[in-house]
Each structure stands twice: as structure tokens, then as C-alpha cells.
Amino acid sequence: MIQFLRSLLATAALLVMAAAFAQPVEIVYWQYDYATRIDAMDQLIERFEAENPDITVRQETFPYDAYQQQVAASLPAGQGPDVIQLFYGWLPTWQRAGYVEPLPEQYFDTAELDEVFVPMAQAGKINGQYYGLPTAVRSLALFYNADMLREAGYEEPPATWDEFIEIAKALTEKRGPRFTRVGYGFAPTGQDHHLVREVLTRQFGTPPYNEDLTEVLYDSPEGLAAFEFYTSWATEHEIGVTSFVPGTDGYRNGFIQLENIAMIIDGSFAIGSVENGAQFDWRVAELPVLEEGGVKANFGSYWMNGLTPNAFEDERTLEAAAKFLDFVTQPESMELWLEVVGELPARQAMVDDSELASDPVYGPFIRSLAYATATRFVDETAQRDLMVRAMDRVILEGVDPAVAWEEAAQADQALLDQFSR
Amino acid sequence: MAAPTLRSSRSAAASGSRTRTPRVGTILSYALLLLGSVIMFFPFLWMILSSFKELREIFQLTLFPTSWSLDNYREVLTGTEFPRWFLNSLIVAGLTTLSVLFFCALVGYTLTRLRFPGRNAIFLLILSTLMIPTEMLVIPWFVMSSQFGWVNSYWGLLFPGLIPAFGVFLMRQFFTTLPRDLFDAGRVDGVSEFGLFWRIGLPLVRPGLAALGIFTFIGNWNAFLWPLIIARSPDMRTVPVGMAFFSNEAGTAWHLIMAASALAIVPILLVFFIFQRQIIEGVVLTGTKG
Amino acid sequence: MSTALDRERRRHRRSRLSLGQRELIWAYVFLAVPLVFFLGIRIWPALQSFQLSLFTWHVDPAQREYIGFDYYRELLSESRFHRALLNTLLYTVIIVPVQLALGLAIALLLQSVDRFRPFFRAVYFSPYMTPAAAVAWVWGWMYSVNFGIINTFLIEWSIFWENLGLPWLAIPPQPFLTDPSQALPSVAAVVIWQHLGFQVVIFLAGLQGIPRTFYEAARIDGAGAWALFRHITLPLLNPVMVFSIVISSIASLQLFDQVVNINFTNQGGPLDSTLTIALYMYQEAFGRFRMGYAAAVTVVLFLLILVVTVVQLRLASRKVEY
Secondary structure, rough: OOHHHHHHHHHHHHHHHHHHOOOOOEEEEEEEOOOOHHHHHHHHHHHHHHHHHOEEEEEEEEEEHHHHHHHHHHHOOOOOOEEEEEEEEHHHHHHOOOOOOOOOOOOOHHHHHHHHEEEHHHHHOOEEEEEEEEEEEEEEEEEEEEEHHOOOOOOOOOEEHHHHHHHHHHHHHOOEEEEEEEEEEOOOHHHHHHHHHHHHHHHHOOOOEOOOOOOEOOOOOHHHHHHHHHHHHHOOOOOOOOOOOOOOOOHHHHHHHOOEEEEEEEEHHHHHHHHHOOOOOOEEEEEEEEOOOOOOOEEEEEEEEEHHHHHOOOOHHHHHHHHHHHHHOOOEEEEEEEEHHEEOOEEEHHHHOOHHHOOOOOOHHHHHHHHHHHHOOOOOOHHHHHHHHHHHHHHHHOOOOHHHHHHHHHHHHHHHHHHHO | OOOHOOOOHHHHOOOOOOOOOOHHHHHHHHHHHHHHHHHHHHHHHHHHHHHHOOOHOEEEEEEEOOOOOOOHHEEEHHHHHHHHHHHHHHHHHHHHHHHHHHHHHHHHHHHHHOOOOOHHHHHHHHHHHHHHHHHHHHHHHHHHHHHOOOOOOOOHHHHHOOOHHHHHHHHHHHHOOOOHHHHHHHHHHOOOHHHHHHHHHHHHOOOHHHHHHHHHHHHHHOHHHHHHOOOOOHHHHHHHHHHOOOOOOOOOOOHHHHHHHHHHHHHHHHHHHHHHHHHHHHHHHHHHHH | HHHHHHHHHHHHHHHHHHHHHHHHHHHHHHHHHHHHHHHHHHHHHHHHHHHEEEEOOOOOHHHOEEEEOOOHHHOOHHHHHHHHHHHHHHHHHHHHHHHHHHHHHHHHHHHHHOOOOOHHHHHHHHHHHHOOEEEEEHHHHHOOOOOOOOHHHHHHHHHHHOOOHHHHHHHOOOOOHHHOOOHHHHHHHHHHHHHHHHHHHHHHHHHHHHHHHHHHHHOOOOOOOHHHHHHHHHHHHHHHHHHHHHHHHHHHHHHHHHHHHHHHHHOOOOOOOOOHHHHHHHHHHHHOOHHHHHHHHHHHHHHHHHHHHHHHHHHHHHHHOO
């Protein structure tokens, strides 16, 4: 009897094990909620599952504004995604707290990745190891209302910042103490802090940080000149005011819906909103430069796909997760992503070959990728805040730009010191 | 402000003499209330009116829509899972309110009407839980929920709100106003301890219960952070969580937010009017008994 | 009465339990479920939070490093924390008295009118019902420097008086939320506006609980309006008042939602002028993934609220005179 039971148990155990192996591995993928992104990922998952019948992928999405909260709470409980999409700027804080793991060497070859991805993908590395890869990248450009420019006698978008100021001045209107129309839609918390940190500093002659991210370099005469130049748009030239249109994306709503903002600087991810909402002749141009032939600079950024500790639970999950991550960063996936979401591919060869370089809308963004840098943050939230603070100090409080800039540099240096420690 | 206020409290007290011609004080009361109403109601009105505008027009700052359109409502109701979110919110807020009314009243009653060692200590212990911001409890709660398998379930959505210290405190304050003799008399008449609470205590604190019911329902109807974290699949989202999906990196769908907000208010209004009746009926009861 | 006492005594003898013992048992029977709830769902997680504040944060508990009270030392020297602390106290000092006074006044006014009472009540309660996103949107526009209705009014007002030759009555347009010195009161006004309905409902419920006969008896004794208010309404409203003060203080000290929503892109700004402790904690926890530090901030906030509440309860209970 006991013998019989034993053999029965053994058979059962075998069956269970067999079932476990036959059963497909399920991995969970997280990204923030956006209709076209979900759609694109669904299509990618379908293709991936067809190629790998033993793996199923479940996609879960969460509101953009609450994405980090969701992640922060889930992973400590051992719940949530195996593969996750995160903004590249979050990587250092996530990595320090163990929310993402380096890509395992048995599946990913660092040297090869260095070669095939656009240079800005390097911002996904810490201590020489990749923590994630982008499916798509974005850059900044100048969106302008061509109807308005024409009305003021300008057929071409500004090529230099001086032209930019001139046009913006011509288009700014005031009634009494209040602005009714502005030439430039200020957005310190939008893209302007990137514009100052990564674009203007370089154009004025200094990179923001040193190579190994231990030292703030914008704390120099060139850096200060860049910052003074930006704040002068508001204080001296009055081509706009901060919070002109209230709300989360006021500058964009003013440009698209209210048509009382002539020019904004925004990322390629805004193309869709402008396309759907704008009822005027809107166009896109590369960011202006200081003078004809001067240094070009742009801020590149991306959402990267990384692996969480959950993926490392067992070998089969890890293999499946790595396969999936590799799959969504293949050229075919990038093509699909570009088609469905409208975001630029992240592989160098594709950027070089892209027919889009001559596209009137995508062109300026694609061309900008050649000289775009993704700022290597140590703590994106804190570094954003200190830059916004410097702008507010000058524009709202009338503090000397040199003082405000020095404060920012010191706070920034303290963060870098903390990180490298 | 003070003079009409005082006179008014008296006129409320002198309920018998309502037929007198309106006095200056009464007219002033109406005038003040009306003025306040404009300030209080304006944003609400704006929200409702905006919900009939298309996105473009929402930014134009005109109060009334140029053409009244139901498109936003149509999109919210058919283009999203709003009906499901609505149902979830109803379930969560409804069940929570029932639990809160019962348990908070029971604890409030026990803490005031029964004498036992540890009474004050227990009250302080409960009160102290009010002082911990929810934001910080979210992670321990989530770890707990995933251990017990509560993630993405109704139980998971509602368990943190079942007995709020706020409600215990409110009910305790209402029970302290009741005269002790009532309960002593009941006890002498052989009413069971639970009966004292259920049959004598509860009817007397109806105004308090009504207020608590309103706040609990609204609080849970609008709760965001915890439902956001515990709801994993789209079919477990509540209204506020679902509405958060109307906003992202590329912009905010204000026209949908306004329509969804307007729709979300409907049950709150109903609950308010139901409990408001209770508050008024409460007057009659205490008025005759005191 | 004596028969009742006899009956009581007989019952005691039968149950062999004193009244005190019986109350004790029943009290704990009634409290059993709630106590388990509070200990398990509130106190225990709160203790875990305290424990977190002594460790560096990591997803894997095994990799959390014990650092003692380092985070507490750090936050005491952190200028943003100082700012948040100061702002939070300012909010509380502004919001609590104004809300209480207005709430009581409106409740009394509502009591005094016979017609349209349900209508007025609904109207005064409407801000409390309006979802946070809609509130933020509407107030953001009302406060807007260049488009807002408040500034439009101020400009028209000024033109009116200037035309009358009284320019000193003119008020220039105000920056409101965009100015570091005006932002905090502007946000406080929204909080007061939104929570007024809460106070009104509480006070109405409290007023309804006061038996009419008290007033009638006092009026027969010839008491005036002020005397009725001072000697009947106020003392009998005291328990409800204590509740209102304590709850609105705690809510103000934990102020978070409105601050986050109304200045969404620059939460707590401009220049940290609207930052609160709860928001600071939230940013550290979920923006920078510094849970340990955020937990330390929470503990300090908890202690602050505890002190304020205990002081309030002490003062309030001393005042009670039935």
C-alpha cells in the first residue's frame, strides 16, 4: 500500500515537473499608459509570442504621472514587471535602490551595443554596464506658428537665437500690464531646463558636466553666459512670461489651442498632440544656434527597457525576459514603433539611413540626433528642480543671475559628490 | 457678520414663531448666503459647463459653450472603461461606508458609554493612527497585500479604509453629548449591552452618522493613491484612478476630465441628499427628546 | 427606583459579575475587531515605516544598511525641510481659524433661514464634491496672471476708480501663484474654499444635536442672543468643535493634494514657497526613491501632529463646562 502511494506520489511529482516545463513562461512588461505605445507593444508581443511559443508576455500600463509610485511600491513586494520601461534619467536613483539590474553578459555584449545604438544610449550605463536599451529616442526642436510668423513678415524660422529673439519680440503683444500673446512659450519645468543645461551651455562653449560625472562644469564664464542669455529672454527682451497659460502643459496648449504662443521648444513626443490639435500652419525647425555655423547642440532622451530583480528569480524567466528585451530593441521593432508611435529609432544605422531626414516634421528631429546628448543625470528630479529654481530666482525674484547660477552649481555638485561617494 | 449670526441662532431656537414678517437680520442672512453661494458654486458650474465643450474651446475662457455637445460624455462612456470604473467606485465606497458607520459608531459608543480600564489609552492609540500620512503606509500595505493575495481585488481596494480613526473620533464626540441617564435607565430595564448601543445610542447620533456617511463616501469615492497602486488590471480601476489615464507626457485631455468629473459627482450628490435628509430628521428626534 | 436597584442587584448576583466587570468584558467584545484592525493595518505598518527610517532603502531587504539616526540628522540640516516645516505651520495657522470661523458662521446662517435651505447646503458643499483635477484646473485659470478672472476684475475696478478721480482705490493685477510671497496664501484660500463644506456639515450636525428646549428655557429666563450663543450653543457645540479643530489641524499639517494639483508642473513651487512636509516626503520617496529618508520625514511629521493634537485636546477638555 505504502509502495503504491509512493509510486503514485512520484508519478504525480514527475507530472507536475513536466507540466512546469511544458508550461509557457510568463513575463510581465510595464510601461506608462499611452494609446499608441500600448498598441505598438501589443503588436510586438504578438510577433514575439509567435516566434517563441513557450513564452507569454503580459503588458500592464499605468498613468504617466503615477508611474514611479507604482514601481516604488510593487517591486519591494516581489510583484510587478520582469521587463520595465523607465525614463533614462531615473536610472541612477532606481539602480541605487535595486529596482533595475544590469543586463546579463550571457545575453548582451556591451561592446556590440556600444557600436549599434546611438551614442546617447550610453546614458543607460553605470560603471560600464548597460542597465537597459531604448526602442526609440527623442530630441528637441522648435515648433512655430508659420501663419503668425508670416503675418509679422518672417517667411523662415529663426536660424540663430538673435533672430529668434527678434521674431519673438515682434510677435509679443501686451494690453496694459498683461500679455495677450507671447513670442516664446516659456516652460522652465517642461523642456527649458534641458535647453539651458544641455543645449545653451554647449553652444556657449562648455559641456555641463565632466566625462566621469564627478564635476559640474557649467559653473564657468561660458556656462553663466548661457544662463544669463536664457533669463534675458524674460527679463530684458520680454518675449514671454513663465506660466503664461496655466496648467500642466500650458505652453503647449497656448501654442496648439489658444494660438497665443508663436514658438515653443518641445520634444518629438509632442508631434502627435500638435498634429491632432493645431488648426494653423505649424512647422518644425532645428534649434537655433548662436551664430551661423556655430556649435549645434540638442538634448536627446529616451525611455529604456530594463530588467527588474523579478526577472532574475529563475533561469527560465531570465532567459525569456532577456529574449524579449532583445526583441523589442531589434531594427524591425523600431520600425514598427516609429510607424505606430512616431518615435525615432535608436540604432545608429537606422538614423543614418532614415528617409525621414528630409521629412518636414520628423526631419529636424532626426537631423538633431546627430548632435544630441542625453544628459547623464545622477538624480534627475533633484537636478531638474535646482535648475528650475535658478530660473525662478532670476525671473520671479530678480536675483542676480550669477548668484542664482552659483547656487545651482553648488547644489548640483553636492548631488554629484553624494552619488560618487 | 456677528450680529445677524447671533440673532439667527435665536430665531432657529424660537421655532414656534416663524410667521413673523421677515426682519432685517433674515434679509441680511439671505444676502450673505447668496453672495457666498456665488463664490462657492462658480468653479463647480464652470466644470459642468466645460464638460460640454470641445478641448479647443475649453481654453477659450468663455463660460458657456458655443454649441452644447455631448461628445465628451459619449467618449468617456463608450471610448473608455468608465462604466466599469464607476461600478468599482460604487462598490468600494458603498461597502466602506457601511463598515465605517457601524464600526466607528460602535467604537465611539464603547469609548464614551462604557467604563473600563485602558479606555483613554485605546482612544489615544486609535487617534494616533490619524497622524500617520497614508503616503507612507502604502509600501507596507502593498507588501502585506501581496503576501495575502489581496492585490487587484475589491478587498485589497477597500481594506485600509474600513475603520478610520477619523470616524471613531467623530462618533465619540457625538456620543459624549448624550446624557448618561438614558443608558443607565435602559440598563436597569434589562436592555442588553448591544441593544443599548443599537436601540438607544444610534438613533440619537443620527446627525453625526449622516455627516460621517457623507464624508466617508466622498473620501473613498475620490481616493487616489492606494487604489492606483493596488489595482493592476484595467477592470479594477476606480474613477479617480481611471481619470489619471487622461493625462500623459504629450498633454492632458481636459475635455474628458471635465466630463468624467461631472459624471463622477452624480452618486456623491445622491448620497449627499440622502444623508442630508437624515440630518434634518435628526433634528426632529433630538428636538422632542431633549 | 428601589425596585429597579433591587432588580439590578439580583441580576448581578446571578451573573456573579460586578457592573464594572461586565462593562469591561463588553467593551473588549465591541472593540475586538476594531483593535485588531488598527493594530494590524495602521500601527504595525507605521512601526515598519519607523524601522525603514533607520536603514538605507533597497528593494531587497537583505541589502538595506543600518544607519541609525543619520537620516534624522540629515533632515534637520536640510534647508528644504526647514522651508517645508515653516510652510506647513503657516498653512495651519491660516487655514484652521478661518475655516472654523467661516464654517460656524455659515452653519448658523443656514440654521437661521427657512427657505432654500437644502439648496444652500448643496451649494456650500459643492466644492467638497468637486474632483481635485477640476478644482486645480478652475483655480489655476482664475488665478492666472494674464487671463484670470480675478485680475480682469482688478483691472476693471482700477479703471473705474481712476475715471472717478480716485486712483488711490485702484489695485494693480496680482501675480498670485507665480509669486513666491503670494503663492502660499493663494493655495490656502483654495483649501479653505474646498473644505468649508466639510466644516459646515459638521457644525450643522452638531447644532441639530442641541435640544430646542434648552433655548426655550433660557429665553423664558430672558437671555439675549449673545447669551444664548455664549452659554448654550458654544458649550454644547464644544465636542463637535474639538473634533473640527483637531481634524482640520491634522489635515492642514498633512496638506498634500491641493498643493500637488494646483501647481502641477512645479509641485511645491515656485521656489518651494508652497512646499509642505507631506509633499516633501512624497517627492523624496517616489521622485527620488529615498524611502528611508522619507520615512524619517514621516516620523517627524507624526511627532509634530502628535504634539499639536495633544495640546489641543488638553486645552479643549479644560474648557468644557456643561
